[in-house]
Each structure stands twice: as structure tokens, then as C-alpha cells.
Amino acid sequence: MTPVGLPHILLLSTALFFIGMFGFFTRRNLITMLMSLELMLNSVNINFVAFNKYLYPQNLSGVFFVIFIITIAAAEAAVAIAIIINLFRSSDSIDVTDAEEMKF
């Protein structure tokens, strides 16, 4: 059995990214879309960590970026959920197709 190498991890992260993307495009529930977004972010995180470990083990910049992204993601989730709650208050729905006043 071959050891886990960079290609495996990249495969995982790619899968995770596209799953997230698929969810983001197809789900109409805003919470689910937010979760899909998190999936994509996490796939990026995995990439960073993997590249850091396999290509530049002497550096730590990848890990730093991951921590940075986690922090931002947390903040972003807070803002997003706040928006979603406000949206729910105003239109009694968290369906994304109901929130399309911003057109033309």
C-alpha cells in the first residue's frame, strides 16, 4: 500500500471543492449555501497545508494562511448569518431565489 502522497490529498481537496461548488450553485437554502462555501474554503485550507508539508517543509507560510483563512471564515460566517437572519426577518424566507430585488 502506497503512502498517502500529495496527489491523494489534492484529489481530496478538489473533490471537496467541487462538492462545495455544486452545493453553492444548486442549493436554494442560504444556510446550506453558506455551508457549501465553508467546504470550498476548507478544501483550499487542505491545499495550503498539503503544499506546505510536501513541497516546502522548511516554511510555515501555508499554515499561517490556513489560520488566517479560518479566522476570516469565522468572521464571514458571522456576517453572513446576520444577513440571513435579517433577510428572514424581512421576507420570512431564507430561500435565495426570494432575495432577488437587486436586478436591472
Added chain:
Amino acid sequence: MNLLLLIIIPFLTAVVILTAKDFKQSRSIALVGASIQLVLAFFLLNQYQAAKALVQTEAFVFEQSFEWFPSLGIQFLIGVDGISIAMILLTALVVVAGILVSFTMEELHKEFFFLLILLSLGAYGFFISLDIFTLFFFLEVAVIPKFLLIGIWGSGAKQKSAMKLALMLMGGSALIMVGLIGLYYFSNETGNRSFNMLVLAQYPISYAAQLVFFPFLFAGFGVFTALFPFHTWVPDGHSSAPTAASMFLAGISMKLGGYGCLRVATYLMPDAAVHYAPIIITLASIAIIYGAFATLMQTDLKYINAYSSISHCGFVILGIGMLNKTAIVGAVMQMVSHGLMTALFFAAIGMMYQRTHTRLVSQLGGLLKVMPFISSVFVIAGLCSLGLPGFSGFVSEMTVFVGAWQNPNFWYRLATILACASIVVTAVYILRAAGSSVMGPITQKNFLHLTDAQWNEKLAAIVLLSGIVIIGIAPFLLTDLLSSSTDVLVEKIINTF
């Protein structure tokens, strides 16, 4: 004389109008401002002749220059010659008359007069600019008020007309902009590019560049002066506009185009003008004869005058296209003459409309009996339009014809004959309009109670009429003014043959 006064006074007038309390105040402020400007214009004429008597060679006098965008070589450069003075006088006369006929106004009077004065500011600035960037700036200043004047105070399908007019004129401006940039870019390819007309005239851009950019400039200014086939804004725009705006539009604004064709396109790109002359002449003769025939079918007095303006402005283009001194002098005379005459025509139509509430020839009739003054003015404007000797129309048209006939080329002759033929058609439509609207039996009973012109309307008519008659009886006054300035223009063209 300080030419800046010519734009400072309208500006101050416009600002003061905004402080007016009621309609009477705003109209008197506008009238005072316009009258000062008229006096100033005559003073300028006087000063110009004095200055010319001293120095024979200078083309432009009273030049002033201010750096505007030094990094791009854009200056605020002003100066006048005979042609611009003729146009300034025309503008001043039409503005005074236009304000005099707007003595009744229900709403938004301050804004109305503000926009009128702003429009005239644009025209004055345009005529004194010697830097084509400044010139373009003032051209745009003169366009925007038209949109509002028609859209707000107009009649009929006013929004549509205002939109059409503004869009087509903006289209023209866009073409002009392309041409200006071309002139600028190719003016001095080693650096130090310039918008300065004097520099551009002295060192014309290369022949190839002229061939590319001349059509843009000529067509762009052509839109303003109703060059066929860019004329369709004229009928709708004129007929929807309020009286004063129609007068400004036909009397001043269309002249911006003619002046631009001459001063910018032809003066700065003489070689291309020679190259494109056959096309220009073809379009002009089409406009003349086709405009005249299209007028025959019109039933609304304002449409009749608007279409006849297309025909008459064709003479301007024809004169410019013939590229000889006589024809160009004729073109400028025709601009002045048409400006006065058409303003008078619109004033008379406006007065009639205000009283009878109709402009349809078929519904009018016998007005000569109930309002002799207005009807006589209408008939006189018509007679001027059909080129009766004693009025300005005759001398200007004849000058164009004599100039045009100087070219023995068969096609040029043919174009001239067509242009001459239009004076017969003009007679037909003018007499039809006059015959059934002011002559003939009275068609509606309520016409019997109508009153003749008020003092202000009489004054407006007299202001314009005096211009028409003076030019008609003593055309040498105008030709003397124009002669030396056109020499400068024509010299360039002859050099290229």
C-alpha cells in the same frame, strides 16, 4: 475690447435670474441682460472696425489666452474676426427678440429664462473660441438647455422630440469629438500637441489624417446645421419647442453647425475639404431641393418652417462646399439671414398660435383682417424666405449662386441649377402657407375677437426685421465685414489646388 465680457454678462444674468422673486422680475432681468449684450455686440463691431482700420494683416483681433490644462496643451483662447462678429450680432438680436416674445409663462419661469440665457452663453462662447477644445466645451453648453427647454416647456410630443434632438445632437458631438481628437493627435506628432486653431491652421495635419478626420468633423457639425441625411431632428425639435426655444434653435443653434463646418472643418483641413467637395455639394443640393419638396406636403406651420430651414441651411453647406470666396461669403450671409428670418417666422407663428391655438394651415384663415401686424410680419418673413430683393434672403442666396456658378464643372452647375430651382418651390410653399393662413376668408368665428400684437411682440418683430431689412438694402455693410476674414479662409484652399 475684452471679449470675456461676452460670456461674463450672460453668466451674471443667468445667476441673477435665479434670485428673482416672480415672473416679472425674471423676465426683466433676462431682457436687461440680453439688451446689454446686444449693445456690447454693436460696440464690439465698432471696436473691431476701428482695430481693423489700424492693422490690416491680423486675422483675429482681441485675442486672449489662458492656460487651462497646460499638461495637455489645452488653452482657453478667444478672439474674433468678421465672421464671428456677424454671428455674435445675430445671436444678440435673436436672444433679445426671443426674450421679448416670452412674456407670458405659467410655470417655472426662472428656470426658463435661466436656460435661455445659458444657451446664449454657449453660443457666444462658441463663436469667440479659437481653441477647438474650448469651442467644443461651449458647443456642449449650448446643447443641454435645448433638451430641457423642449422637454419641459414644449408642446405636442415634447418628450420624444426633446429626446430625439438631444440624442442626435449628442451623436453629432461624438463625431466632432473624434475629429477633434484626430486633429489634436496628428497636429504635431513630435510632442507639443495643440488644440489651438491658429497653430492648427498654420501647420495643417497630414493629408491622410485629414481624409480620415474631415468627414467626422463635417458630418458632426452637419448634424447641427441639418445636413442631409442628419436633419430629422429639425422638424420634430422645432415644432415641439416653445416659441423662444424654436427661435434660438433655428436662429442660433443651427448656425453653430455651419460655423463649425466652416471654421473648424474647412479651415483646418483644406485639402480634405477639396477632396470631399463633390460629396458635400451633392448632399447640400439634395437637402435644398428635397427639403423644399418635403415642405410642400406639410400642414403645420412650424413643420413648414422647419423643413424650409433644412432647405435654406442647404445653401450654407452649398456655399461652403463650393470653396470659393464669393460662395463662402454667401454661406455666412445666408447663416445670418436665415437666422434672423427664421426667428422672425417662428416668432410670428408663435404669436398666431398663442391666439388661435392652432398651427394647422387648414384651420387658419383670414388672419390679416383681425391681426394685421402679426400677419404682415408672417408674410414679410415668408417673402424674405423666398428671396425677395430688399430683404436679406435675396442677397445671401444670390451671393451663393454667383459663387457657385464660378465653377464651370458640369455637375457643380447642375447642383447650382437645382439650388436655384428650389426658390420656385419655396415660392410655392410660402405662398400656399401665407395664402391660406393669413389670407382668404376667416375660417372660424372666434378668430374675430382676437387681438393684434402687444408692444413687446411688436418690438421683437421690429428688432429682427430691422436686421433683415438693413442687410437686404445695404448688403455691403455685411460683405465688408466678412470679406477680409473669408480671404484668410480661402487663401488656404487656393494654396492646395
Added chain:
Amino acid sequence: MQNTNLVLLTLASPLLAFLLLGIFGSSSNWLKKGAGIIGTLLMAVSFFFASQLSLAYFLNQTPNHTQQILFSYTWLQFGSGLSIDMGALLDATSAMMLLVVTFISLMVHVFSLGYMHNDERFASYYAYLGLFTFSMLGLVISANIFQIYMFWELVGVSSFLLIGYYFNKQSAVAAAKKAFIVTRFADLGFLIGILTLGYYGESFDFLTLIGRLSDVQSPQFAAIGVASFAGISALTWGLLLVFMGGAGKSAMFPLHIWLPDAMEGPTPVSALIHAATMVVAGVFLVARLFPIFAIAAPHTLDIIAYIGIFSALFAALIACTQTDIKRVLAYSTMSQIGFMMFALGVSGYGAENGAGFSASLFHLFTHAFFKSLLFLGAGAIIHYVHSNEMEDMGGLRKHMPITHISFLIACLAISGIPPFAGFFSKEAILHAAYQSNPAIYYMALFTSFLTAFYMFRLYFSIFWSTQKAAQDNAHGEGTWSMKIPLILLAIASVLFGFIPFSEYVSTDGKPIATHLDVLFSIAPVTLGVLGILLAKQLYQKASVKPQKIALALGSAYGFVKNKFYIDEVYQYITKKMLFAWVARPAAWIDKNIIDGFYLLLAQLTQFSSVYIKGIQSGKVQAYAMYFFAGILSLASLLFYVLK
């Protein structure tokens, strides 16, 4: 200098009358009342100066009558060395015309005092008369071909104003428009002719132009001969086009259609404008340029001669069938002008060859008097009867003795019966025609027979025949202001034939001896008498004979009575062809195709905007999709295409 002042004063007084009455006439009550007196007095002043000038010219300068430029002022300088100079050219022709115009105009002014007495727009009427007289005087003294064109247009417009004087009558307005537009069309030719002659002659001045273009050696003559279009030289084109202008004003076939309709104007106006002065302007114009016609392009004179004689005959035929007295007179005017035209056409240049020229102007001179007399007489009759139709008249000789006698004199004069004025001038014309072109001579002879016939048809129907019931009229024959002009003109019609005209007016200024060949006169006079007797036979007593003859002639009579349907042809050409096939399509194209193009542009813009704005749907997921698609395409671009 003396003469200059006289000319200026002659012109200034009618102009003053026009300005005074035209501008202030409607506002000042005082002027409104006194308009007639003021106008007439000013006209009398003008006549006084004009007669001084002309008589001095004719009596003092013997034997050769020179052409003098009294003054010249550059009015409009064209860039190319051409200019319009306002000036006054005094020669025998213009001196004669000055006299005729001021005299007839004065007579008409006086006559109108009575005739237009109760008119509402009395002041405007006299203002227009002043304008017309001023323009006509300006026309005859013009020293520049462009100057003559200007005054030409001005007489046209004053004619328009006066024909349309009764502007609340639809027919008057229509007639005024027709007169102006037809003559304007002719003036188009005139203008182009002027441009052509001026361009090649390099001047618009008459004397310079004539000097250059009638001199075979001059470079200008060579240039205009070489330039050609459609195989005809520019000189011929120029002259024919100038003649076209003259033919329009002088109502020559086929540009005559406006003249009969012009009778809608007040009758004194017809006497002044459409009989004596304006309509002969065409003859005057050809006479002015005569040296060029005769020396440089004699073949154009042939055309003029044939047009002249054809018009004369054509109009005489129509005149025999008309029933409106003014229309009969209008056609007779056209016919007489035809005489003048062909007399010019058969003339040559210099000495005895120029007899036709002198004869033509002689006829112009005498015709002015007797024709305006006829019109003024007709005016008096219309004033009395209140109708223009012959059938409403009859037996008037007892009621209107002065009118009767003067009308008779005029009829005899126009019929060419000695010793009345028309006899001498017509003899001279026929003599010139006989020597030059016998075909024209015989046609002219027949026409003068017709002239006598239709004039006396008119005379007998009005003054003899049977009296109609509707003629009881309280105001009698008319005021003295109406009678005096009739008397004066009648005297002129008797006496002026004895003037040895050709000694004063000739092609080259050298007098030609007048001679009267009695043997030659027998034929025309006999024919004239025959015409009169025939008319007497048919019309002296009311009878059915004329109707029988008309019936016998059948459709030929109808064809002539309807004026050969020329009006209908014009109607067809203008209404059915120009309006339907040029004007209407032009308006349609403008509205639908050209404006349609701009509307199409606008609609295309709107259409595409509708589509483009659909992209901005407000759906977040769609935006995200575009975003990813964009990144994907950019990435693939970077990796695979640009490398």
C-alpha cells in the same frame, strides 16, 4: 448731376408714398383718409420730374441719342470681380419708359381716387401702388442686369400684393399665387441666364456686358462661344434663358396662364400693371440686351419672333370667345405684346435694319396709353354695372357718354384705324415684318383682323346691344377723378401716333427717318375695317347669330373657349406630377426612411438593452456561476492559449 437728382427724385416719391402709407397707413386715421391724395400728389411729383428728365433728354440731344450712366454705386461686391452696381442708365428706351410709367401710374392713381373710394384698406392700396411704381421705375433705369432682376422680383411681388388685394376672396388669392409662381418659374430661367452671361461676360453691367458680348473680337465673346451645353453655345443658352424670364413677365406662350387670372385684382391695377407697364417688361428686357441678341446670336431672335407671333395669334383667338370683359382685354394685351415681341424678333441691328426694334418700342408706347384707357374704361363700366360679364352689360352708351367715347377711341386705336395711335405703331411693325419674314407678316395681318373683331365685339356688346334691367344705378358714370384720366388717355391715344418715334428710339441711337407707305397700309386697314363691320353685324343688336356660329364651329369653339386647355395641362403637371410624384414621396421618404433609420437605431439600442439587462437577474447563484465561468475561461486562456 442734374439728371441724377431728377432720377432719384422720380424714384423717391413713390417709395416715400409706399413707406408712409405702408407703415403708418393703418394706424393713423388722418393718413387713412388722405391716403389717396397723398399717393396721387407724390405720384404727380414723380411724373413731373420724370417728364422733365425725359423731355430734356429727347429735345436737347440731337441728333444722336447717347447712353449715359447717371450714377453707379457698388452695392454688392462678389469676390470674383463681379459686382451688383446700383445705377441709372439713361438712354432713349429708359427715358421713354420713365415717361410712360409715371404718366400711366399717375392716371391710375387719379382714377383710383374715385374707383376705390369706399375701400376699407385704402391706405394699403395706395402703398402697394407706390411700391409697384417705384419698382417699375427702378426696373426701367437699371444699369445692371442683376439690378433689373431685383426690381423684376419687386414688381412681381407688388403685382402679387395687388392681385391678391381682395384677400378674403379665395379666387383672388389663388390668382395672386398663380401669377407669382408662374413668373417665378420664368425668373429661374432669367437668373440662370444672368449667371451664365455674367460669368462669361465677367460683368453684370449692361453696357460692359453688351460691349463685350456683341464684340466678335473680345476674349469674352470667344469664351462664351466655345463653352457649350447639349450642343448649344453658352451664349445662346444665356440669352434664351434671359428671354424665358421676359416671356414669363410678358405672358408669352406657354408662360401666359397667369395673366387672365390676374384680372382678379382691382381694375385700375390691371390697367397699370397688367396692361401698360409690368407686362411689357419682357419686351423691355429684350430691347435692353438687343445688341447682343442681334449681333451675337441672331438665331435666338428667330425663336423670339416665332414665340411672339404665335402668342399674338393664340391670344387673339381666345379673346374672341371670352365673355368676361377683363379677360378679353387680358388676352388682347397678350396678343399685343406678341406683336412687340415678334417685331423685336424680326429686327436687325443698326440703321434701317433696326426698324423693327423702333416699331416694337413704338407699339409698346402707344399700347400703354390705349390699353390702360381700355382697362380704366372697363373699370368705370364695372363700377357702374357691378359685374365683369359682358351679358350683364349693353346699351351703356347713353348712360356713360365719356366712357363710351374714350372706349371707342381706344378700340379704334388698337384695331389700327388711322389716324389713331395704334395705326402708326402697328404699321411700323407690319412693315418690319413684311421686309424680314413674310410668313410672320401674313399671320400678323390675320391677327390684326381678329383684333379688330374681338375689340368691337366687346365695344358693341357693352355700349350697344340691348339694355339689361339690372343697370339702374344711382351714382351715375362716376366721379370726375375717374373721368379725367379717361379723357387724358383718350387724347394721348389720338395724338401720340404722330410722334416720329423712330427718330428718337432706335437700336444704335441714330435716328431713322419715319415713312408712311400708303399703299402698304391698305391691306391692314381694310382688314381692320372688315373686322369691325363683322363685329357690328353680329353684336350691334342682340341676336342669336353669334351663338349659331359658335354651335356651328362645335368642339373647335369649345376648345378655344377653354383656352386650349393649357391651364389643365399645367394643373396636371403640378398637381398630378410634381405633387404626387415628387413632393409626396419626398415627405414620405423623410418621415419613413430617413427618420425611420434613426428610429430603427433607437429601437435596436432598446432591443439590445433588454437582452443585456437580463444578465443582471438578481440571482446570486447565477452571478457566482458567471464568476466561476469567468475564472475558468481566464485560467484556460492563461494556461493554454497565451502560455
